Amino acid sequence: MTGFVRACLLGGLSLGLMSCQSSSPVEAANVPAPVVQAEVKAPAHDVQQIAATTAHPGEAVYKQACAACHDNPEGTRAPAKDTLKQMGLQFISYALTQGKMKDIGATLTADQRGQVINYLIGAKTAPNAWTSAMMCDAARLPVDLAGGASITNFGFDQHNTRSLTAAQAGLTKAQLAKMELAWAVGFPDATGMRSQGAVVGKNVFVPVADVAAMYAFDISVADKPCLQWVYETRGGAPLRSSPAYGVVDGVPLLVFSGMDTTVHAVDARTGKAVWTRTVGTYSFSTTTGTPTVLKDRVIVPVAQFEIVYGGDNAVPCCNNHGYVLSLDPKTGEQQWRYDTMPEATHQRDRGDGKSLMGPSGAPIWNSPVVDEKRSLVYFGTGESNSPPAHKNTNAIIAIDLKTGKEKWSFHATPNDIYNIGCDLKSKPELLNCTSMPETVFRDVDFGASVILGTHSDGKQLVYAGQK
Structure with missing residues (x-):
């Protein structure tokens, strides 16, 4: 089959975030994710023969374009079919149109892409009604950054020590053995979190990879976090890095990046974009490492798949x-490469x-x-x-x-x-x-x-x- 290995790469992780509210699921953000409503139409070319013997038109597309790898995960390292079924609509849709599966997706019509997504996960929308139920009240809605940052990037600090003092952690070693779960937030349609949050003052800023969004939570009340703002990326590219935090000319910035190599600089107080810049040079460029925010520059690592x-x-x-x-922290313009x-x-x-x-x-x-x-x-x-x-x-x-x-x-x-x-x-x-x-x-x-x-x-x- 043409593109044998390309059909093996629709990846997803199964991770849970143990941090934000019990019982109330968190799903998409304030802009609805794309809706794929699959129409039952006869697929083109050689998929038609398979369709005649299958109950769902998307099954025919899956067998032709996906099964060789996803039905053989041990031999191909591809996520198994059952894993695909747990993924969100936005994640799979992005993979087939702009992400790692874009070359396979390009061989399919829009109807066929819709059919195979519908076959795997059903016709879904990404609901956003949860935001009103979980929004902070007037007293907690403003982002309170007083007290400074305890976790500013993936390594906790610029040296990647991943070490916190008792004051930063708010815990002593003796207390660790007595810890119990205080609250948790689940993110339906997100099989992979990928990254950790940044902790600044009374707030945690959490990236959710599969729904391409950054969430700001107030965590000042021990058993009741609340939502302050949500930032969604345009185009739905999954987020890959953790947020990095730094203050530039008085503006508290969160800087993070996605699978499409777009670097986002967001005002931590409001969730509004200060700038965005796409830094990919090659057809397979991507970003996974977390940037570092300094007063005069942002350091961004770039990978490729x-x-x-x-x-x-x-x-x-x-x-x-x-x-x-190295990017200018005020504008995102490149300083050196x-x-x-x-x-x-x-x-x-x-x-x-x-x-x-x-x-x-x-x-x-x-x-x-x-x-x-x-x-x-x-x-x-x-x-x-x-x-x-x-x-x-x-x-x-x-x-x-x-x-x-x-x-x-x-x-x-x-x-x-x-x-x-x-x-x-x-x-x-x-x-x-x-x-x-x-x-x-x-x-x-x-x-x-x-x-x-x-x-x-x-x-x-x-x-x-x-x-």
Whole structure:
């Protein structure tokens, strides 16, 4: 089947957020998510023959375009069909039109996309009536940031220590053993949370990936949180990073990013956008790592998921790579850009007249460390996706905070040329794989964020765990 591996990538996580209100479900935000109402029409081309023997037209589309991977999750690493059925309308709709499944979605008509979504999850809308029931009263509606931030980004602080003092946490170690659940909020239609919240003053700011929204909750009353505002992204791109918090010229900013590489800067007091900027350069660029907000810049890591397309002969591999940006915190304008490697060029013919390109890879999945004392930014990178394997793949890299110039790079695992398509247990002849040289083929990214810490001898070290 054309696009064999592309049909394997509609991902979703099953996570719960244990933090916001018991019993009242939280669903979509103040702008309704897209509604897909599938019409029962005869699908086109070869799907028609399958439709004649199935009860639902979407089943025919599923069997033709999706089943090869999603009915074989162990061999393809794709989410199983039962997992797809738990996903939300907005998440699947985005995946088929703009996300990881957009190439598969492009082979289907709008009716067929609607039919397969309807077959998997039913005809849903994303209700938003919950907001009025959970909105704060007049006394708690204003966002109260007094007391400062205790969790400002994914690593809790600029060094990614993920450590809080008792004062910041509001807990002592002795109290941990006696903790009980105070409240929880569930987000229907969201199978994946993906990210943690930021905690500032009496507020927690929570991103919900699958519904592409950021929620602001007042948590000053121990057993009764309430909703202050909701920010929805345009286009429905799932959010991927945690929110980063910082104050720029008196404006408290939350900065976060989504699967479509759009970086959002939002006023924490109002939930209104200050600026947005889409930073993706390549067709498979994405953002997962959390930005860092400083007084004079926002540091943004950029990854790419071209790794999953190596098993598709229709896509000559590979020309994407990771990079880091410095953006103006007031406007979102780019200040500098650091690329992990030069642009890919033709390396050899795959055997069918198309190019095998390289170097490629080094996605930056993680949240960088900002070391203002040394004016450096540290981060880890992923594998190479095509030869030659560049020195900045599977590496820890330090760049200048003010200029983006590379200062040093530690190459932990050379010659790790990897893509998912070449590692499938059941696969056709894959031109992007057979033309590769010998490789360790281990896929040993630095997926987790690096940490800047102090050793017992007083020296500061960069710590990193490799996959």
